[in-house]
Amino acid sequence: MSSAHVTPGSVPGPKLAAHFASLDVQKHAARLGMWLFLATEILLFAGLFACYAAYRFLFPEAWAASSRSLDLTMGTINTVVLITSSFTAAMAVHYAKEGKNAMVGHMNVLTLLMAVAFLVIKFFEYKHKFHIGTLPGRYYFYEGIQMPGAPLYFTVYFASTALHALHVIIGMTVLGFATVRAYRVGDFSANNYTQVELGSMYWHLVDLVWIFLFPMLYLV
């Protein structure tokens, strides 16, 4: 624990909250808090994974058939889009450490564009499912797969992808704030990049969850 003697007001500098002993401690606390939060997010999805595993075990044929009815091309494109966006999110942190605020903004804008692309592709997938009737529970009317357990597959499909999409939107909001700050205020620097870093960590989580969802729902 080194006690940083940063004079308040020296620019561009991070602000030390009154209750922290030093900037190092403050940064450490922020990161630890974020890691804990990400752990809870993973556990939230873990509940869905548990449901998936249990029902796949109960209805193996219906689940395999339902899984094959998904559009693999769209899913693959989405995976590529999201992984690329994780790269640009990481680059934003890189530039923030170098104090290149414009580049932080550009990288975040690229990330946000890919996030929009992801949601648009997802929208068309959903639209198709609403059209042919591969829907959860009592709304299921698809003639192609008439096996017990198929509607349940789509319950899990919609629950997990919708929850993931919600996280995409939350992540976009978080990154949006950092983008505005990078362009408007431009005070990210080697000792003040926590906001970009935490936003990017969140975005990696969104990506990571999808990396689990994609093989689980589309491939297996």
Add this chain to the structure above:
Amino acid sequence: MTPSSSIAAPGAVPGHEAHDDHGHHPSYLTDGTTVKSWLLTVDHKRIGIMYMAWILLFFLVGGIFALLIRIELLTPGPTIMDAMTYNRVFTLHGVVMIFLFMIPAIPGIFGNFMLPLMLGAKDVAFPRLNLLSLYVYLAGAAFAIWGMLNGGLDTGWTFYTPYSAHTTTTVAPVLFGAFIIGFSSILTGMNFIVTTHTMRAPGITWFKMPLMVWALYATSCIQVLATPVIGLLLLLVTAENLFSLGMFDVARGGDPVLFQHLFWFYSHPAVYIMVLPAFGVMSEIVSAFSRKNIFGYRAVAYSSVGIAFVGFFAWGHHMFVSGQSTFNAGVFGVLSMLVGVFTAIKVFNWVGTVYKGAVEFTTPFAYFCGFLFFTVFGGMTGIAVATVSLDVPWHDTYFVVAHFHFIMVGATIMAFLAALHYWFPKMFGKMYHEGWGLVSAALIILGFNATFIPQFLLGNAGMPRRYYEYPERFQALNVASTAGASLLAFGFVIIAIYLTYALIYGKRVDNPWNSKGYEWLTMSPPPTHNFIGPQPTYPEEPHFYVDPKKAEGEVSDV
């Protein structure tokens, strides 16, 4: 934070500035008196007090429901309400007491107030997040209460599917309210973990943290690891109830036993969210009033973590009769009993602390005695119900009701009241009437036993839980139980009266117990940033007492 605070200079080494003298410094209570200064405060102490106001209100509501249940069960047939109302009342009693009182009570009030003080910190790591978790909690409570006022629900607090998916009562808002309260619980847990990791004052190493901090740390780990799972589950059941998605509905291929697994994966560790802080409070109190260092500090600290860990592998004991295999039941039974081992470590160490201590029989210590009885008795019956062959006949009878009330409610209420009496002077700088404290403690301990010991007998005789009517032969014990409940309620009324009186007219005190706990190193009530002048140094372990009865002043360590 108010600008008048004296330690607010960023980057300053705490306590190295000159300060005006002790007496003239405003306490956190007087530093800003507008409504806004309370509602938008980021001071952990004010947030603790606001938690207290709400939690006590919800406790009153839950308690009134409890009395209604007991009055209804006074006679075998209908007494004061119809069957459907009765179903709603016991559900609301459970929901309010579990989600709005038991889980947040000690961490929300005393954790918030004491944790930074015990670590020598000026605040928790994320003060604004702390305020947010209070309002998230209230938002969840608002949802739940709105649901209750608009019809209520009749599922029992466990929301078991498939019934909760089909019932026409107002399930969704209450479930969603519980989901939101879970968020608050996670945020508080995260905040406490980060605070414990990063905010310890120089000199406070992990093994010099007060045991209350260890207990809160273990509790927070459970909150962070278990709550997300029930969060998801509550969302799914809400969706199921609103849209019939079939997730846990047998008719649509879903599996209600999966619901039970996920539900108890949270809800069993949640028992330890309620009880572990209670254990922490008791470790502080037994040490303070035996005037002795805690016996076996490390064992007590590790056993908190041990309970938190084992608590995650015990959920299946709620499902002995759900059709799980005998092997599974056996494994879950043994894992559940391990909790008893860790609890026993604590109990023996507390007793070891009292042994040859200079015991001061104050109100908090009276609650400690009650607590010891409830924990041992509740814990022993816990071992009994973790035994598969015994649980099968006792399952869903009043035996189980009595068991979990003993351990969850008995132990937690004892600790809650002990904490309230022990830290009342710390929080408000005022002292209550000790005599009335002891009288009400006696009433409450007696009343509690009178309420729940008959229920053990009822359950053993075969009276199922949650039933509206019962055969004639169960009446005598039900009457005894109801009588006990009224005694219990009477005790709470007395406490409310003398504590309110003490709040206004109480004698001004600083550290009436001469306690050596770290939280007493600052004045009572503490100033806004917890410490004035040089930050206290921590050369000694917590709970470090020199026995006043020993003339030489030798250290009464273990």
